[in-house]
Amino acid sequence: MDIVVQILLNAVIAGAIYSLLALGFNLIYSTARFFDLGYGALTAVGGYSVFFLYKILGLPLIPSIIFGMIMAGILGWGVSELVYRPLRARKASNTVLLVAALGVLTVIQAGIAILFTSQFQTLSRYVAEQQTYTILGGVITQTQVLILAAGLIIMVLLGVVLKYTRVGKAVRAVADDEEVATIVGINAQRIMGGVFFVGSMIGGLAGISVGFDTGIQPTMGLALLLKGVIAAIIGGIGNVWGGVIGAFVLALVENLGAWQFSGEWKDAIAFLVLILFLLFRPKGILGK
Amino acid sequence: MEYLIHIAILVCIYGILGLSLNLVIGEAGLLNVTQAAFYGMGAYGAALLITNYDINFFLALLGGIIISAFGSLLIGLVLSRFRGDFYALGSFGFNVIVWSIMLNWQDVTHGPLGIPGIARPALFGFTFSENLTFLILAAVFLALVYGISTFITKSSFGRVLKALREDEEAISVFGYATSYYKLVTFVISASLAAIAGALFASYITFIDPSSFSLNESIFLLSIVILGGLGSSRGAVMGALFLIVLPEALRFVGFPPDVAAQMRQMVYGLILILLMLYRPQGLMGTFRM
């Protein structure tokens, strides 16, 4: 039974990363109402910032991670101000925003590749044995446990902030109806900017987690983003908790599929699940 | 001179692809990111027929078209049910799935080994082995596809498509089966893309899955968006621009790695700038 436990553990690890992606993506989608593909590139920004600070400059771990997240947040916010805000101001259609976001993704990825080359990099400094824990015959490393913990903490934090704080209520008001929120006196532009900042920070953290777990590459953004989107749709797009559930469901299906069929079909399986949900339950699991 | 001919052939092939995609995106208003899959099906179909069964190129071309049309029918049936963002997402998914099949179904496609040694076309004893003659062939096909594309857009069928892209709800209220129109356009588009695929396969004499990935679909999307949606001329112009520009960049003298990334960056910037300042593209009639 070892293998089943391991598969489940693998799903949990992958799910933790996907849930970070879905959290940030959902936050942005629920307020800005479009598919921000550029979000994917911010994962790479986070990962590479930490690469630069932690591995090249040799700074300590926690500050590097925090700074990496901030970098991602700032870049995400900057893009939203420069590109998305003017587009949304003139009521551009979702398709236009999607294409613009695609452009943003491409530009950021290319920029990273020019600065850091397109080679694959890992973030961890040491190759030596990491602390591992054995649970019921399956193995999980300390890093992976930390990622899982981070994901859960952020999810809870986000949920609490959105539900109980004034800022959170303002965000939900803007998400519900931007015009009405502005009329009521909420500075929708500021809220929007803040949402992009925080969402991008979470995306950066996702990229950093992937970097420590498997590694980073300038083109990691699109693949990770698509997984995040699939997770968000499975769980119910725009729903914070839904994204997390969707993430774990996706991870589970992927890993079970890899086990039962063959590893090479993993991506195809993920997209098949997406299509099935789009067909039969587009609102997702928790959708209203 | 030979190199110019080579570039011109590529422009013809991508011009055909642009025209085919324009039918779906420009005329029918559907953000489709699957085109590389049909391009690939046409290429693989023709390549396999030529290499395994020694079939004449022109017949193999027909075979490629049939395979692509059939595949697009199946995919289109599912895809037509989606709207807006979900359509785009679904099309991402199908592209990945088809690509996975090309990579993993090794008994047929040889997977990563690709299919080498595809013969150049031959007709009545004359072989198009000189690039110049192949260029003439490709240009003839481009003109043919241009003619077909213009015919469709100017016909009553085309008018329904235009109405569909402007307001799908309205036109379905009038009794037009919108799904049917979307599907037919999709299949025609895929069949035209297959022509480009067969030409590509026979020209390069080698194909493998890497030419038909999601990134290729995104590139095709940029061609149509740049050239202008709803404009046949624009589609060809877009192809011309996006093929010639990176070749010109080669001579600016960047190191090869940076040059490739600069090209990507330019694509991304073009997309962003277009969306911001001219969302209908250079020659388009349709603003998304």
Added chain:
Amino acid sequence: MEEGSNKGWIWGIVVLLVVVLGGWWVLGQKTPGASADTIKIGFIGALTGDAADYGEPQKNVLVLAAKDINDHGGIAGKQVEIIYEDAKCKGPDGANAASKLVNVDKVQVILGGSCSGETLAAVPVAEAGKVAIITGSATSPALINKSPYFFRDYPNDSSQGVVLADQAYTKEGWKKVAVIQEQTDYALGIFQAFEARYKQLGGTIVKEEFASNISDFRSVLAKLKADKPDAVLVSVQTAASAQRIFDQMQKLGWKPKLMLNDVTIGDPATLTKFKDFLEGDIGANFNLNDTPKFVALRDAYKAAYGKDMGYPTYSTAVYDSLYLIKEAIEAVGYDGTKIAAWGRSSVKNWEGASGSITIGPDGERQSGDSIFQVKNGTAVLVQ
């Protein structure tokens, strides 16, 4: 729709095109491959991307070799000029690069590619242009006898797979082997050669493949682990892939006996990084005896580039290939057809930096791979 603004756009584009194409045509007027005092030789290799790990050293050694030849009078009195094209280890780019070299630069001989995929695509183009093509690095068995214009001075993978299979079944006594294989032509070629021999001997195989862009192998590895194989064959395109796999095996707490292909065991950086993990594991590689020429090359490389020569096996063979071509041109002239014919008939016990080279009438180098074992972070020949 405003006719006026549309016209403006059209003119703008036409002007742009005329400028770009015109300027580029002018720049593109190249002299044919051999002028009064230079001989042009093409090179196709993976200069960017993961495979640049072995493509780039190949370019570097050729720069050294070309300079060395030119300092000593060149080829038949003419200076040699190598034109480097990047094919990124991809088929279509290989065909493109070959097309440019054959049609624009008008070379009569091409060195390359680094990867089997780019070579498979380039060979038909070279043949159509009657250009000889010799590779010191692309090892796919699919290239054997693919064209009379193709020959190579590095042993192909059919030997690597067979040698590994023999070692696994007969010497080590492993009856069941798991294989994790990257989906590229080269990695697949090694597996196919291994599979044929191993099954012939009576062994059983469980296999998982992965696409090159995958970096999460956990479930795949867990699956193979549950099958309890005697050993695992890791057939990858680049050492970087192998490193990711080792890293995740480690994290799974799984340390099976491993068999490595030449790209992995030939990379000192990987062996050092995973010193403890790989201790005692075996791999197949071409055996470079420390010939005086090799030692000289190794030192020259270090002196010129400040780092160790990457992938000494491929790099040395590529180095040798230029000297082989020099001799060919001096013997039969600068003609692709004749050079190719020479390559397939006149290379017998030719002393190169990579050892004694004999190329058979099928264009293949006649010698095989040997088994090495990882001891304390370096690969040691197993006699």
